[in-house]
Amino acid sequence: MTVEGKVRAAIVGSTGYGGVELIRLLQGHPKVEITSVISSSSAGAPIEEGFPHLTGVFTRNLDGVDAREMKERADVVFTATPSGVSAKLVPELLEAGLKVVDLSGDFRLKDGAEYERWYKHPAPQDEVLQQAVYGLCEVFGDRAAGVDFISNPGCYPTATLLGLIPALQAGWIKPESIIVDAKSGVSGAGRGVNLGVHYAEINENFKAYKVNKHQHIPEIEQTLTEIAGEPVIVTFTTHLVPMTRGIMATSYASLNDTYSEQDFIELYRNYYKGRSFVRVRSAGILPATKEVSGSNYCDIGFAVDPRTGRVTIFSVIDNLVKGAAGQAIQNLNLMMGWEETLGLGYTPVYP
Amino acid sequence: MTVEGKVRAAIVGSTGYGGVELIRLLQGHPKVEITSVISSSSAGAPIEEGFPHLTGVFTRNLDGVDAREMKERADVVFTATPSGVSAKLVPELLEAGLKVVDLSGDFRLKDGAEYERWYKHPAPQDEVLQQAVYGLCEVFGDRAAGVDFISNPGCYPTATLLGLIPALQAGWIKPESIIVDAKSGVSGAGRGVNLGVHYAEINENFKAYKVNKHQHIPEIEQTLTEIAGEPVIVTFTTHLVPMTRGIMATSYASLNDTYSEQDFIELYRNYYKGRSFVRVRSAGILPATKEVSGSNYCDIGFAVDPRTGRVTIFSVIDNLVKGAAGQAIQNLNLMMGWEETLGLGYTPVYP
Amino acid sequence: MTVEGKVRAAIVGSTGYGGVELIRLLQGHPKVEITSVISSSSAGAPIEEGFPHLTGVFTRNLDGVDAREMKERADVVFTATPSGVSAKLVPELLEAGLKVVDLSGDFRLKDGAEYERWYKHPAPQDEVLQQAVYGLCEVFGDRAAGVDFISNPGCYPTATLLGLIPALQAGWIKPESIIVDAKSGVSGAGRGVNLGVHYAEINENFKAYKVNKHQHIPEIEQTLTEIAGEPVIVTFTTHLVPMTRGIMATSYASLNDTYSEQDFIELYRNYYKGRSFVRVRSAGILPATKEVSGSNYCDIGFAVDPRTGRVTIFSVIDNLVKGAAGQAIQNLNLMMGWEETLGLGYTPVYP
């Protein structure tokens, strides 16, 4: 099952930002060997043609999408594909006996009808949908051990949920009061080209998009609903920041009682005890996206306003790491029963 | 009173970003002539030494701060000073018979105690405080005609209030539900140097600051309270965006009834009828900061979410124009009984 | 010939950055009225659909490309089209009796074969080519008066030539020693979408492109050759800067004798005497692109190194203004016999 004792990994969607970040991160993983990088559009070409930064670091020709070949070459497949593609590909991979970590979003919603409402594609087969374990590591990490198929959370949901869950589970905040004002760097939109990612349109500009319509909303609500034990509906707004990497979710909620910032800090530090990748900031210190850039950290800070009885929770991640490739590797670690931090010890790149 | 029929203007604080933007904009004003640019720190130096972009455009030596000299040279004084400075200077200028538009924030709060709580300076004399007309032009423009002293609104309050007031006044939104998530470019912090504005700390970074503590909060609440006819307290969060100019206020509120986006659009277009500088976007189109850059516009858009019964209001301005120098000139126009758009017909610079 | 005494202008290519900048600038021109905005790709659509910043400022439906219609509606046509399009369109417009300022590059090279070598398109008809006046205003402005057809210089050539010509003409620099290291903001690449202008590929990145192959090279050499009276060949390198607007040309040349920076300053101030849009900086002060942003200025500074016997000349422009739309209007002014600064008095937007 391994090359020199290593798990063999294939990456579908290697020419996207999520795929190439998987390559960067897996270069440093002691127990994983990338044996195939796959792209439907560029099969046959050397990967460094599109990504010259890999010259001399990771050089290989891109393979086409072929489940049988993957079965021969790999033990685990990361599917970093556009939504709609994984829905068709993953069942085939699972049937071939491969482990899968899916980064596409196709298997995050348990309710197929809900998927179709938000994603505008046909939902995957329900059986496979139900098999998928939603891999929000710090919350559901214990569900990942030993399974074959993880659906990796979205970037916005990761930042948002890690910021809200401890308070919601503790019953400190009113579920119906939750409002999330989220901001993302442009790499979250992927490497596809369109006017919306043209440098001259983004630079020195700040804008909102997909307001109340973002496909990450039902994923957030599904998880918050599970945590709260009652239906939770949120107001969720997405903005585009003139930067490449980083997400901040600024979450607002009304308190059920009087809590100080220090109360929140202790609640969260307790909740995330033993989980290296969540860093709860001390009182009065709020996280900034650059402080997690290039790393798998999610940093969280709080501001309680006694005047309004609300808490504001700030959570930041690097959307390509904790919001995609990093958490996918963390999920693989959990699936394999390894230390969850294995190969993910990157210090944030600052400045 | 005039040079060739023009009003003579002095600008205190000409070496700050607000002051130099006044110079840029007034260059195109048909009825105003800048007769003195004033700086306490750089008196005697040519202004183009610190601002080479003015070479050959506007060349003059900086004057020191001297109320008597201003009286001789000018009819109106724009005070673009740090807070605390205007508090002392403005009474002297008014006494000398000068008209004043104050951009400093010192005269925005009618309650001196409230001022001291948020600004941590001694409040100005109450008499002068009460004399100041709060110059939010599209709302209180009729109060400006003929007065001698206008307190120019802050940048965040301008974006926030223009976005909230029509809905609040119409009774469509619940005052106690208002949450404002605001984002600003870095020029809002002024030209002073500190680590917080170092390029390497801001670029490719997104962060929050002064949460629940920003001195613009009481100014927003004072005005919303007047509009609502009952005390309004808001949750207000400020973030720094890696860009130079622009503010977006994303305001959330619960609806008192069922209203569509189109209802909001009509309400706002009606409210702002005849006011050129507010542009209410059509349904489904949200404003971006770059679309008002360099201009005096405030653009407003709406998203109504029937699932949560909330409206999200997006309002954008250029913080140095509509949020400072542009509105100050608009206020002068109103004071003088001129067309409010005079000298402010700048098309946004895009891209 | 005019609407209320104004010249009627049509803009072909109104959905590109050059075209929309023409709209911005012409809004403030006292003698020109835009009567038609033309786009082959978006005819029929309101222009503010693609450019919401024009909402309420300039609202009009885009017209299709039809020479007969243009003749009815306009007196002058600005052709801000991709290269290859003007070659076909302009002869038709001229024949219809319209005045034309062409921003496309199709008519800048007098030698059709040279055009085909660099542009990889068939050259325009030689007759029309020879008719075109190369509109580098501060150098050849006297050729523009009264003509019907101006070929507007490229952005790189404008910055480069204004920086080199006075020294070359004076015989101070060795023609064969000229090396130009040029840098441009991304708007110079136009509004078309491709991976090369994707925000995430440009931001926090600096790269060279089209080295020794840029189609602006022969335009520079043709003009320098005319000035020098002998063939001039230059080394010319183009780089992309992570910013939207601005070009800096850093030009190197060996001196024929000993000259100080002050000598250069005086030579250039004398050469450009009476030309408002060239600002020669004082000794020790070098221009930066932001100092001309949004304006029609070209700022020039010098560093002489006695150790190497070379001068380094720094010239900066806003590529969309002096490098495109601004100079085009300046050319119209010269064609019409108006003051060349008419409608172009924009103070640079700083910061």
Place this chain on the structure above:
Amino acid sequence: MTVEGKVRAAIVGSTGYGGVELIRLLQGHPKVEITSVISSSSAGAPIEEGFPHLTGVFTRNLDGVDAREMKERADVVFTATPSGVSAKLVPELLEAGLKVVDLSGDFRLKDGAEYERWYKHPAPQDEVLQQAVYGLCEVFGDRAAGVDFISNPGCYPTATLLGLIPALQAGWIKPESIIVDAKSGVSGAGRGVNLGVHYAEINENFKAYKVNKHQHIPEIEQTLTEIAGEPVIVTFTTHLVPMTRGIMATSYASLNDTYSEQDFIELYRNYYKGRSFVRVRSAGILPATKEVSGSNYCDIGFAVDPRTGRVTIFSVIDNLVKGAAGQAIQNLNLMMGWEETLGLGYTPVYP
């Protein structure tokens, strides 16, 4: 001499960008343990106070500058201090028997008078100056083995020299024709605050600085002179790019004979054979700064222009890695007789 078999390292100047990058990189070094982080200005404070990205990653209180304490705690000292400070500190450290890698620039020039001319400080003691080995690893790496004191090259010289040396040594380019047009991100200016690094002054701006006066010029000339075996004087221009990390040196030189790009590629690949950190690009492919970001690579590409008989050489580095902290660690590796790549296997962070 070691903690668990590791070399103990102290970092003087840990609150600067060079120092904190040393911390990031050394976190992954298998044979080095940081035992002291030192700052004259912030001694006693926890390092994560100024650098919250280190929270939970590297937490330690800053020590003061005390050579005796360093001797007790460390085997090697990295001095990432402002110029002038190392000149005094290093002799003391060497005398105490410590190994030193100096990043300050104080010991790069062998000629003390030359140092004083360019740095405007008194030169260090000549004896210590002569002891320093100039650590340009890929050129002088064999001089580093076993020595106690390395002077780490400057960021500009590293990019420039690696780009020029193989061609100069081969006699392919004329020494007197060399012109270097260099561009740097803002982190090169350090973390000190001044108007020149204010975000609003840098963003959307491109400017030159210290032209012909940069203190890295004599360092470049000293090394080129040694390589050429005759005095080499260069024209060297430095520009500031609106980005945080990255340097590109665009170097121009006249050819002594006819060489193709492929000739250059082969010459350079041969010269740098076995040196992992220099990547020579294939014909027609030029390097961009982002392609080495966060890594210790120096990427080099060529454009030969037969029309002018010149070669243009493009070399890029991350100024904080190969231009500072990364090369310093590479030098330590060489001093210790370790593999030069040890602990430096970082894949560039892209995008």
